[in-house]
Amino acid sequence: MPQGKPRLSTINYQLSTVPPRLRPKVGKIFTPGRVSLISMKLIPPLFFALASMAVAATDAKLPPPANRPIDFEKEIKPLFEAACIKCHAKGKDKGGFSLETRDSFLKGGDTGAAAVIGKSGESNIVELVAGLDPDSVMPKKGSRWTAEQVGILRAWIDQGASWPKGITFAKPPPQNLKPRDVALAERPSVNPVDNLLAGYFAAKGVEFPTPVEDRIFVRRVYLDLVGLLPTPEQLESFLHDPAPDKRAQLVRRLLDDKRNYADHWLTFWNDLLRNDYKGTGFIDGGRKQISGWLYRALLENMPYNRFVAELVNPTTASEGFSRGIIWRGTVNASMLPPMQAAQNISQVFLGVNLKCASCHDSFVNDWSLADAYGMAAAYSDQKLELVHCDKPTGKIASPRFLYPELGALDPALPKPERLQRLAEIITSPKDGRLARTLVNRLWSRLLGRGLVEPLDDMEKPAWNRDLLDWLAEDFAAHGYDIKHTIEVIATSRAYQAPTVEGPGEKEEYVFGGPLTRRLDAEQFADAITSLAGDWGRLPYSLEFDFTAGGIVTGLDMPQWIWTDEPVQLGPQRLAIKAANSALAEAKKAAAAAQKKAGEATAQGNTPTDEVKAEVDRATAAVAAAQERLTAAEQPREASPGPVLPETDRHRVVFRKAFHLDALPAEAYGAILVSQSWQVQVNGREVKAKQRDGFRNGRIALLDLRPMLKVGDNEIVIDVSSHTEKQMNDIERSKYPGSLIHLNKQSGLAFYARLVPANGGAPQQIVTDGDWRVRRAPEGRWGAVDYADAGWAHAQALPAGVTPVDEGPSLEPIHRADFANLPVELGSQLIPVISTVAQPGHIRASLLVSDPLQVALDRPNREVVIPERSTAATTLQALELTNGSTLDGQLRKAAARFAPEAVRDPSAWVDRIYRSAFSRPPSTEERAVALEMLGNPATADSVADFLWAIVNLPEFQLIN
Structure with a gap:
């Protein structure tokens, strides 16, 4: 070999002769730059000499082994x-090293035997846990091992590294996953x-609790089941009911109250399904509510x-x-939509928290980054690369379910079929x-x-596994009927037991009855409203279908209508109008000249x-x-295409006359139009009381009553004939077809419901064929006395055809995103009309x-909320004490109640106590209340008394 630097392959060969754990140290000495100064003949003996020196030096620095027998289970396993x-x-x-078993531990990893x-x-x-080399110490994060702990490990290895059979650090089999039948003892009643x-x-040495008295049960079950x-009156009826099974009957009646059940449990599911009516994402279409689907x-x-299948493999709704x-x-x-789907579906339906595993292998449970991305890949429209703590890994995720033993996802399936398969796996009877x-x-x-507990860690054992398994199997056996399971629980003595306080921070939980709970924000708000009697008339969202469950019946549904007048008549009438105006001006000027x-x-x-x-x-x-x-009056050819010049924009005006013998108590209307619109009643514009912001305001609710009069009335709806998209100058020139666009199918639906004062x-x-319509009409067409006999009748759209903006x-x-999708109106007709027709009490x-x-902790629902905090906060104290919202509600209630409180203060106090606490006041409470009200009672004293009532723990707690 020529003199100079030795080849790296030679150095690597020599390193391979050194024990694996010493290679990093020796390798640092023999870098290529250093080796070039040493004769190649001296390398082997130097390696072994240095290796021996390193072993001796290491032994000298290590803490000595413990001088007593070591118990693996008590001392090594915890370490x-x-x-x-x-x-x-x-x-x-990590690093190829696993200590799940003794064999894998001894085998070691990439650096050799452990x-x-x-x-x-x-x-x-x-050496690693002792931290002799600051560049190579374990664990990399967390507390370093003490000298005593290293000595214990040394003694255990020196004593033969005994590892009792059956102890493993392998991932345990999943808990609460597979169906398991539980036999009940023979107690039929x-x-x-x-x-x-x-x-x-x-087993716990606890006596079976005695059920609470009737009045406590009534208040509890009403709040829990219908909120x-x-x-x-309801309380007295129950208290005087002699039926031995009256509690079971009440539970069933409450569950059969479809409207109040849905209104109450909507809160529970809105929290879990992160559904709301406004907030982050809604303003620009980056988020879509599921209110209509969920409420139905x-x-x-x-x-x-x-229910789960339609959320996992969703419909449009x-x-x-x-x-x-x-x-x-x-x-x-970890915040991209496919990963949100993986997180939310796993958390809500499987009790699995993938939040940490969405960035890296989780430190709080056994889920890995690959697990999270496997679920996310099912919802991705393209290949999904694993990203570790926001650093791309170059690895592509393959769609897979968290529990492969329940079923597999075929990566080759297109997304719709993947989601269908995922829904099948999750809702399979095999998925307990x-x-x-x-x-x-x-x-x-x-x-x-x-x-x-926690609710989102279903890998934890239940405090009563048989109870969990029996309830789950009974739930599945009864067709996954949620109301059935609620009924089973609410009719038990366990549910009807007196409330208890939860365990201390380090105390073992032993079930002894329901925990004392606070009213949630919506329950508290409804309780205040029920005392005040000031219920809302309309919901905030226009997605709710109140025909579901039979809440609204007997609707006269409007027809989708438009005009069959040729499109070119509108521009022609505009041209004739302009020509007549110009001719009148010209004749006026000519008359002046002739004069x-x-x-x-x-x-x-x-x-x-x-x-x-x-x-001249x-x-x-x-x-x-x-x-x-003359030219304007000539018949026009139809426009060659869907794009019309700006001068061709015109109005399509609809008119409907009706008569009123008396003013109604209320008159709400709903309008759904494929283009921009304006509504007039008796010549006065009607402003939208509520608009659907998700559909460009094409849908709205209207309060018509202020514009109505006894006698003849006229509704006029002025609709733009074209959809205009807002664009800048560059876009206007680049996309002329988007400037003024004629929808392939335009249409209007209108509904008004006038409720007589006499009930x-x-x-x-x-809207139907009786309405009159005209393109670009002339004259005072908004006036009640306008003669529209020459107008055409509106034309109903063909069956099954609905307008689209x-x-x-x-x-x-x-x-x-959906903010740029076509605005479909057909699916919204029934929800919007039923919203106008529903009886209020929102x-x-x-x-x-x-x-x-x-x-009071109502969340913004940007994430899944499995349960709300029950701890009282300073913010709550301030809002309950000085907040304008509660004060305003109580003042409204006081104005309503003051005459009754003045007329018979004792009877009024009795009613408030029965309403708020489901009991009459004590003698002392009655005396204090009458003193607070004064003689005579005033609106201010009534408001102060109500404030004191709603701030009492007995009002705010479910006992």
């Missing part, structure tokens, strides 16, 4: 669990929940397996959950986790704490040349204007949050 298994066990083998039996001083793992708890109580306080599912008690939020700007890879996760959430909701000439002639003078020229010009202008008018049947006004989908499309769950509800 490994605290420092090693996050990276080297439970399916993870331990040499009987020679701890030569064991790689000892005992609720199955109580049957299963009997043995538990006996409302029972009225004094609750009203109809959709089986839970189908349910896709808002799995599509997530399209965040503005650059975001972390689906039912267990849901019944665990229901138990927590009704009794304050889950059978498994000048006539005046000169009358005075015996010859008109001047200037006057003559003026007459005016005469010519009249002729030209007449020619324009009779409502008058319904709907195509404008948002035309180029340029800066963002491919609950807090159907409205947006207010400052009081925010303070």
